[in-house]
Amino acid sequence: MGEQFPGDKNIRVSDTERSAALAALGQFYAEGRLSLEETDDRCEAVADAKTRGDLNAIFYDLPNQQIAVVDRSEQTYTATEVAELHRKGARPRAGILGLTTVLAITGTAAFASTTAFATVLLALIPIVFIMLYVMKIGPESWHAPTPRQLQRKRMIELREKEKLRDMELKAQRKERTHALTNRALDAAETAFNTKPWKKNK
CATH class of the missing domain: 1.20.5 (Single alpha-helices involved in coiled-coils or other helix-helix interfaces)
Incomplete structure (x- = not known):
């Protein structure tokens, strides 16, 4: 049985150890030692692992090599990186669609008593949706795939x-x-x- 994570088996695992275990499983998959289904199952087992002993059990039939765990406890970010993360976290398309929905519903309610064409404002919602999500109008950064999508x-x-x-x-x-x-x-x-x-x- 491999000791990929040496030391006390009863020590509870950290997020960095889980990340290292997932990276190791990806490497073993790339080497052809695991099928895609086996890799998925073991990745789920890594997520559920509580102790180092649990992690070692996942690698019982794989080559015995100590997995390098990178200590990220002192990782810091620059102001530029924080601004970039903030920019990527923004969802301008969803914001525009949300504002359009609010304005269309508010306008319909406000003008319903004065004109019969007030409900036409509701057509703005699907029109804006099609423009933003189907025709993909706007800057390319709005339509860049997220890491999860990739x-x-x-x-x-x-x-x-x-x-x-x-x-x-x-x-x-x-x-x-x-x-x-x-x-x-x-x-x-x-x-x-x-x-x-x-x-x-």
Whole structure:
């Protein structure tokens, strides 16, 4: 049994140790030691792990190597990085759509008693939605994919590759089985045709 996380097995794990374990599982998947399904299952087990012993149990059948845990306790950010994170955290499209919804509903309620066309203001909501989310009008930064979307796309691509690899392996196994069956039938036919009772008397 591997000791990927040495020391007292009863010590509760930290977030940095969990991150290191997830990175190690990704490396083992890239090496072909784990299937995508096994990697997903073990990643869930890492998230549920409470102690170092729990983490070590996840790596029981993998090469024994101490996983490097990076200490991020003193990690700091510059003012520029904080501003960039704040900018990326903003959701201008959702904000514009929300303001449009509020204004359209408020305008409809305010002008409903004075004109019959007040409900037309509600059409602004789907129009703005289509412009922002379908036609993608606005700066490119508004439409840049989030890290979560990129990760989801990557996982979908990995699953597709895994399916293709499984299909290829099944096709190869089927072809080998077919070839072996044909050889066995040919050998049996040859043996049957060379029996003594087949010889001319």
